[in-house]
Amino acid sequence: METPNKDETEISKVEFNDSEIEYISYGGEHHLPLIMNLVDEELSEPYSIFTYRYFVYLWPHLSFLAFHKGKCVGTVVCKMGEHRSTFRGYIAMLVVIKPYRGRGIATELVTRSIKVMMESGCDEVTLEAEVTNKGALALYGRLGFIRAKRLFHYYLNGVDAFRLKLLFPRPDLHAPLDSPDKYGSHMHSDHGDSLIEQ
């Protein structure tokens, strides 16, 4: 679902201290236009206002915004819920505007969401990213996401996606060699291939 654009070569970076970036959990309707503007500008997929509200109204605690001197420079929008036999977190949109990229803002945003998901009892977190989006793939790779599958022509622009997946440790199931059945029970439950996970 997320596709930050490329062409970062020409963008002049903004000078700032990491401590100047302020992270705020979604706080209400006044944040919505900020999120929509960022996503509209940076991601390839078109979303209606219903889609944004679907996420931020149902899971406001999973959405975060990053501000620099009052300006919104990044955001993450997520959801979570039952998916087959698992409780799954899903990262729907992640954006940092170009002049602020490469400084760990996206990692911080997404880490905050994942922490809340973990504390809320999620077994795993998934998302889709364009196969050409090296930056996002590297970011999620560092966080421990693996490429679970490839989705052919997934985006409206015809590009394939990787379904990335992060599996949280589950102490009760930490002995796969002795009990592969038990361990595998939540391995093979991942068939949400449509654009929308229902």
Next chain:
Amino acid sequence: MATLDRANEAATTTVQSRPPRIPSGDNSVWADVSPLLHAACQDLHEGDLIHGDNFNLFAAMSALEIMDPKMDSGMASTYYSLDEAIENGAAPVPVSDDKTTDVRCIIDIFDHILACEATWHKGHSLAQTVYSCLYLLRPERTSSHALLHSFCQIIRATCKAVLSVVSDSRTHEEEDLFIMAYGLPLNEDGNERCLALLNAVEETICRQLRACKTTSSKRRVSEDIEPLQNNPDLEEGYCRALLCRLRFRKHFYHILMSMKRPHGGGLELAREHIASCISEIGHIRKSSDFLRASAPEMSEQNIENTTASGCKPIGFDASLNCRLSAPTPPRAIKIFCLEKALEYFVKLLHDLDIICSCSLNPSLEAALLFVVKFQKSQPDLVSRAHLQLLLVQNGKLFGRYPMFSMITRAAGLPEVVENHDIQKNEFMVQLQQMVMNLLKIICTNAAWQRRKLGKMLQDWRVTYVQLELDFKKEFGNTSNNETLGFKIFQHILVWVEEQTYWIAFRFLTVGFELELYADHDYCMVYWYIYIVLINLAEKKHLRMAMSSGTGKKKTKKKRDSLKDAGTNLQISPAVRFLQSQIYLAEGLGMMLAALRNEHRIVPPQSPFSTEHEVRFSGFPLTVFKCITNFIKALQRVFGKFYSALDF
């Protein structure tokens, strides 16, 4: 959000005071809901939404914002309707009253349609590619223009044929845009008629070409032939440019028809047409210098051009029917340039030629290997669909060989068992279905294929267990191990295991192609491959030894049975090949483990998961099973390697 009740009250009172404008029918009453909505709006705050309980992400994402060009496919750009476009002269017939201009423009139309066709094959909607041609949308309009009409007819017939192959084979899976064709005229013309007309037009242009080449002294023979267009200097060039384009269409259509024939009966004929098609593509390429030179404005040879002349074609508008394309937001479609389209067709034709070269031998193993080899060149949807339809017809391999007999042969059983009643066993029936599915699935695109193979592994495992239970139930208490039924079960069980490992191997290797593995995954992946291959080789060897055992018994009375027994003990080339692959996987696994020990490959230190989760996510249960089964045995043999991997 709970504003409906109050609004409803207000609305009912207001509605009663106004007479309904639309008369009520038998089962319907029309009422003005404006007051209801108005009342509801007053209670709604910004961000509120009245919705049912089933409002989900799908519903939210299906909502479109009107007049947002990213979402609103109904937004009119140039014309509101096809009629309006035609009235405004967007697609005149003839394209020009000047015959030379008409021919030139028609060649541009042909070229652009070819570019659109390749773009469609590559996964875009038919409505926004080929059917962006306004001439195709109104078949009756072109009937006065034989050249344009014959071309449009063959295009419609070709699209219909390609569409039916892809939808019949269901290889499209995620490429569902491909087969969406509602609202488009595909069925207007009979197949025979479209070829007859095309042949007639081709014949006329042939004569015109001959006529313009004959010297004036011999002209009397061809005096009655009207030239293609007005400029004698351009006559030969235009005739040739048209002929290769028409002939390409004709042969391409013949290929589609021949390949459709049952039991692969038209493959030889199809290969002849494929060769002709490729040679016509050569002629199309050769004609481009002439066409560029004859264009009104000399254009640079631009790689972006969709026409050989470099001119923009007349009569296309992709926005007119983009609302027919799919129930999704409009996709930005970039039509292939002509050269890229020709390259696509050359590849398609080569791929189809490979399919036609398939020996239709009654061997499941050969068929599976053929597909795997074929998939290496990453063939596109249309050729994969053809291959699948060739492989499985009416539930038989190549439409000729029943699946059960293919299974018994693959399992190394003698031919006599092919009609054995055991094939009616519930799980044997299931097995036949699974083999058919396997054949179909390995024809699909790699991404889809791998997911299906992952799911399929479970099915094969379950069927194995069920067959084994039946086997024990039937033969467990008897000492009669020599019956045919016993032998069939015994052989097929080994073969099912072998095949399961084959699927697991394919599942793992397709992951490379899909770029699913990160650097630090390779060690684990080769380790998995190593284990899967050991199992596969073992089962294959066992199965071969078993069948040579039955062979031995049958030939016992022959004099050279001793010699046979000698060769039977040898390891077959197939198993030897697997052994080499095992060594390779082992070596690579060892090397990667060593690199990790030396910290040359550093796995990410995730704050959320350990390497344990990374290692075991993304692989189906059956892969783990065969790994856990063997891990302890391997631990004994490769103690150090094992600990390096930290399993």
